[in-house]
Amino acid sequence: MNDHFGLRIWALVGILAFSPGRARAADATFDVVVVGSTPGGIMAGVAAARAGRTAAILERGTHVGGLPANGLGATDIGTRGATGGLFLEFVGRVKRHYVATYGADSPQARDCSDGYHFEPRVAEQVFEGLIAEHKGRLAVFRRRQFDAEPANVDREAGRLVAIRVRDRDSGAVETYRAKVFIDATYEGDLAAAAGCAYRVGREGRDENDEPMAGRLYKAWGGVPGPGSTGQADNAIQAFNYRLCLTRNPEDRVEVARPARYDRDEYLSLADDVREGRTTAPGGKAGKSMALAWDSIGRIVNPVAIPNGKVDANNQHWNFLSSDLPEENWPWPTSGWDWRDHFAGRLRDYTLGLLYFAQNDPALPEDFRARCREWGLARSEFADDGHFPRQVYVREGRRVVGEYSFAAKDAVPTRPDGRPPIHADSVTASHYALDSHAVRKREPGRAHLDGFFSSPSRPYTVPYGVIVPKKVDGLLTPVPVSGTHVGFSTLRMEPCWMALGEAAGEAAALAIEADLAPRRVAVAALQERLVKHGAVLMYFRDMKPGDAHFEAVQLMALRGCLEPDAWLARPDDPVTEAEARRWIEKSGAAGVSPDEARSLKRGELLDRLRRASK
Incomplete structure (x- = not known):
């Protein structure tokens, strides 16, 4: 589609596209169509637009932003600086918001933690901007609701060319055509409807030699215990709501007893509180559990965000918290009627948990009183009873891609070294291998089945994880290709944003070259990404914008730098051995070893980059 036609489409929908629910686009055509306004989806759309393509994002709800706009305000990232590009731009905009609104020395600017901690409404505002x-x-x-049915997609010669969605207000069915589609749903709905193979559940321990795979019982911080068979199954990790809570009286909304309330669901928690029982090794709390442990922190895991609020996640030291294992297993492959029903059930369960902690006589009165200091934040989610609008879908379908990311891709190959380096990396990232429980409490077990956190190091993510096998015209930066254990580290929003950006850039390249996305030149994609500040391989002494940053990123992936080095040392002199090895690895013509030795490391990498293009 030419740009003029894309702009005419835009002129028809115009500003209405940013008015909740009222944009109309029956039978519209764009260069790129993104399903899901998750952070990965938004970054895909923004990247495609910045690359000069027309793009549409289809969102089932009224609000955009996925989980960061729905309570996930404490960014899950193991190493700050390991992920850059549009994610880092998002973080920078968050920080600027708090500094501009409250002042550089304000508590809000401090509590935003350089933009990595934020209120849900601020995240949504930044995404909207x-x-x-x-x-x-x-x-x-x-x-706009996309239902994962084959009848809702059109394919020609193996390529996805059109999809149909339903306007939830009018009931009208609309058709969207594009040269490239991007599935940015947490569930992988578009990929499934298009015929992509996918996995749901856990692989067995032996399939990929992953120690945390399959059935697993281990105390938090301990080692696998009795019952840990490593057996494969269809279990997926628990969902919850990331609550935004506060004890500021001016912002606090009292938690009322939900209409559907079952006290018996929570009584085991009262026993644990009275007896001091936890899932730590030996069953006892340690000093690291001090944060509000005698209050709401015994029920959920609170992390401070600006304006006296907390992002309250599941408390992993507990046998019972805001996660609701087992009941969510059908979510990935169910329709929206079932999902909406479960979302309501999870909401009642969550509100019931808070109500129980604040009011039930089975708990000590002083403990209840401290819990009653907390409530929902009045300044958040005003159109949904101050409760998050979106379930935290930690894991849906995992689309089978050209590469399947596993535990080995995130774990060093030797002590203090790096994980394997993927030459076709489209982002670096870092978080622990991390899964929530898949089953509820079972007598005699050290913890809930499936709960683990296992260390990793900053790693590279290959392009193939977002390229589904067999189906062309589609990229999948959110329901990425990986094992249950491998996916458990990729599933964090910083990585999803970076993969979304890579998908948007790849889509633009594919359109320009008239190729299927799987055929784009990865080297050209990497060039575009690093120009926009993407980190493809993490170095402790380099960040986007530094001199030689782009050359260090690209030439390191070609094997020029020491494979286990965490420092690029761009201002150090080049040794003779380095010069010869780098010239050979780069394949650059016209650069002699004698000339190279007169340069610093960063300067030589720049020369080699230019010479090898």
């Missing part, structure tokens, strides 16, 4: 800056090319259509 990113979208609005590209309204000439990027349209958002809200209240």
Whole structure:
């Protein structure tokens, strides 16, 4: 589609695309269509628009932003600086918001932790700002539901060419055509409807030699215990809501007893509180559990965010918290009627947990009183009873891609070294291998089945994890290809944002070259990504914008730098051995070893990059 036609489409929908629920686009055509306004989806749309393509994002709800706009305000990242690009731009905009609004020395600026901690409403505001800056090319259509049925997609010669969605307000069915589609749903709905192979559940321990795979019982911080068979099954990790809580009286909303309340669900928690029982080794709390442990922190895991609020996640030291294992297993492959029913059940369960902690006589009165200091934040989610609008879907379908990411891709190959380096990396990232429980409490077990956190180091993510096998015209940066254990580290929003950006850039490249996305030149994609500040391979002494940053990133992936080095040392002199090895690895013509030795490391990498293009 030419740009003029794309702009005419935009002129028809215009500003209405940013008015909740009312944009109309029956039978519209764009260069790129993204299903899901998750952070990965938004970054895909923004990247495609910045690359000069027209793009549409289809969102089932009224609000954009996925989990960060729905309570996940404490960013899950193991090493700050390991992920860059649009994610780092998002973080920077968050920080600027708090500094501009409250002052550089304000508590809010301090509590935003350089932009990595934020309130849900601020995350949504930043995402809306990113979208609005590209309204000439990027349209958002809200209240559009895609159902994962084969009848809702059109394929020609193995390529996805059109999809159909339902306007949830009018009931009308709309058709969207594009040269490239991007599945940015947490569930992988579009990929499934298009015929992509996918996995749900856990692989066995022996399939990929992953120690944390399959059935697993281990105390938090301990080692696998009795019952840990490593057997494969269809279990997926638990979902919850990331609550935004506060004890500021001016912002606090009292937690009322939900209409559907079953006291018996929570009584085991009262026993654990009275007896001091936890899932730590030996069953006892340690000093690291001091944060609000005698209050709401015994029920959920609170992390401070600005304006006296906390991001309250599941408390992994407990046998019972805000996660609701087992009941969510059908979610990935179910329709929206079932998902909406479960979302309501999870909401009642969560509110019931808070109500129980604050009011039930089975708990000590002083403990209840301290819990009653907390409530929902009045300044958040005003159109949903101050409760998050979106379930934290930790794991849906995992699309089978050209590469399957496993535990070995995130774990060093030797002590203090790096994980394997993927030459086709489209982002670096870092978080522990991390899964929540898959089953509820079972008598005699050290913890809930499936709960683990296992260390990793900053790793590289190959392009193949977002390229589904067999189906062309589609990229999957959110339901990425990996094992249950491998996916458990990729599933964090910083990585999803970076993969979304890579998908948007890859889509633009594919359109320009008239190729299927799987055929794009990865080297050209990497060039584009590093120009926009993406980190493809993490070095402790380099960050986007530094001199020689782009050359260090690209030439390191070609094997020029020492494979286990965490420092690039761009200002150090080049040794003779380095010069010869780098010239050979780069394949650069016209650079002699004698000339190279007169340069610093960063300067030589720049020369080799230019010479090898």
